[in-house]
Amino acid sequence: MTILIRNARLIGRDGLWSILVGEGVIRRVSREIGGGADTVIDAGGGLVTESHVIPHLHLDKVDTINLVGDAALQHYHAGEMMSAEQAIRAASRVKETYAEDEIIARARRICIMAVENGVTHVRAFADVDKKARLTALRALKKLKKELAGVLTIDVVAFPQEGFSGDAENEEILMKAVEEGADVVGGIPWIEPTREEQRYHVKRVFDAAAQYNIPAAFLSDDTGNPEMRTTEMILNETEQRGWHGRVEICHARALAKYPEEYLKTIINKLKLLDVSIVVNPHTGPVVAPVKKLLENGVNVALGQDDCADAYYPYGRCSMLEVAFLASHLLRMMTARDQQLLYEMITTRAARAIEMKEHKIHEGAQANLILYREKSISELFRYQPKPVLVVKNGEITRSVGVD
Numbered sequence: 599m600t601i602l603i604r605n606a607r608l609i610g611r612d613g614l615w616s617i618l619v620g621e622g623v624i625r626r627v628s629r630e631i632g633g634g635a636d637t638v639i640d641a642g643g644g645l646v647t648e649s650h651v652i653p654h655l656h657l658d659k660v661d662t663i664n665l666v667g668d669a670a671l672q673h674y675h676a677g678e679m680m681s682a683e684q685a686i687r688a689a690s691r692v693k694e695t696y697a698e699d700e701i702i703a704r705a706r707r708i709c710i711m712a713v714e715n716g717v718t719h720v721r722a723f724a725d726v727d728k729k730a731r732l733t734a735l736r737a738l739k740k741l742k743k744e745l746a747g748v749l750t751i752d753v754v755a756f757p758q759e760g761f762s763g764d765a766e767n768e769e770i771l772m773k774a775v776e777e778g779a780d781v782v783g784g785i786p787w788i789e790p791t792r793e794e795q796r797y798h799v800k801r802v803f804d805a806a807a808q809y810n811i812p813a814a815f816l817s818d819d820t821g822n823p824e825m826r827t828t829e830m831i832l833n834e835t836e837q838r839g840w841h842g843r844v845e846i847c848h849a850r851a852l853a854k855y856p857e858e859y860l861k862t863i864i865n866k867l868k869l870l871d872v873s874i875v876v877n878p879h880t881g882p883v884v885a886p887v888k889k890l891l892e893n894g895v896n897v898a899l900g901q902d903d904c905a906d907a908y909y910p911y912g913r914c915s916m917l918e919v920a921f922l923a924s925h926l927l928r929m930m931t932a933r934d935q936q937l938l939y940e941m942i943t944t945r946a947a948r949a950i951e952m953k954e955h956k957i958h959e960g961a962q963a964n965l966i967l968y969r970e971k972s973i974s975e976l977f978r979y980q981p982k983p984v985l986v987v988k989n990g991e992i993t994r995s996v997g998v999d
């Protein structure tokens with residue numbers, strides 16, 4: 599199938615452009631492309647961009663807020679996030695009622711919203727532990743198959759409860775990876791001692807190395823400057839040579855680190871090509887995004903939660919996430935807006951090892967078209983795209999011909 603989009607605006611380029619898509623990839627980007635195609639679309643001066651990517655979402659927990667009450671929300675959003683661990687304990691109750699079908703039903707609804715909002719790829723975290731067993735992982739893997747044509751779901755086996763509370767949790771993580779998780783997850787800061795935190799990081803990397811898969815961590819999701827698991831993850835990344843294959847979500851404690859220590863962390867992040875995924879809307883403390891960006895660290899925005907124990911809203915609209923981040927991070931200029939947009943497209947793609955997510959010749963054709971003409975208008979009006987192309991196929995089309 600070939601698609602020709604004409605009269606499109608592109609970010610960072612003047613004038614109107616044509617884009618030819620064929621056999622799943624972008625064949626040409628040029629001022630004017632002659633000849634026909636199976637489908638020809640007049641963009642009418644609207645903006646064409648890379649599709650949206652969600653590098654961090656707790657997909658098994660979506661729409662569980664009514665089952666958990668307010669206790670976790672209160673702990674997680676209090677002051678400087680010094681009681682975030684209590685929030686995790688309060689939230690874990692919901693997993694006792696997990697069943698594959700009900701997880702699939704909740705997750706499917708959110709994934710369809712994601713597709714309508716122009717998302718083509720999501721890294722979905724599934725809790726695997728004594729409470730959740732392998733139920734969430736299996737549910738999300740089934741959904742991954744079902745939705746493969748419209749949404750790529752990378753399933754992360756995520757040991758939310760840590761290992762030290764119960765050795766069986768560690769075994770369940772290893773089983774989950776063996777069963778075919780796409781990514782191995784970790785949350786070392788949840789362990790009670792530094793020694794156990796280091797052990798947690800090591801075991802996650804053991805699994806990553808054994809199955810040759812990327813690793814995705816939640817680190818230091820707290821305002822406590824004594825939490826130093828980001829550094830542990832970086833050290834292990836270096837030792838294992840896992841450059842470019844590690845994503846660290848949250849790392850909120852970076853905001854509280856002494857200047858010199860923060861500098862060493864930033865240098866390592868850059869050197870090891872480890873991405874940081876921030877979620878400023880889901881907690882009151884956030885890693886120093888501007889400083890990370892200025893120093894060449896890859897930073898992306900995640901959705902994190904949709905109506906669960908930690909966050910009461912969320913609909914997988916990454917424009918909404920970027921709009922909120924624009925306020926929470928005080929990033930308002932045209933340059934800031936472009937950076938925020940990259941954080942939900944190209945930078946988010948880099949965080950999840952999605953190669954070649956750019957509007958240029960030879961790249962995979964994952965792109966979206968809006969009627970609006972600029973990023974500023976997208977943030978302001980929060981529209982849905984009128985066209986979504988995933989791997990060269992049209993997966994959503996509203997009123998375009």
Ligand SMILES: [Zn+2]
Pocket residue numbers: 654656816847902
């Ligand atoms: Zn999270």
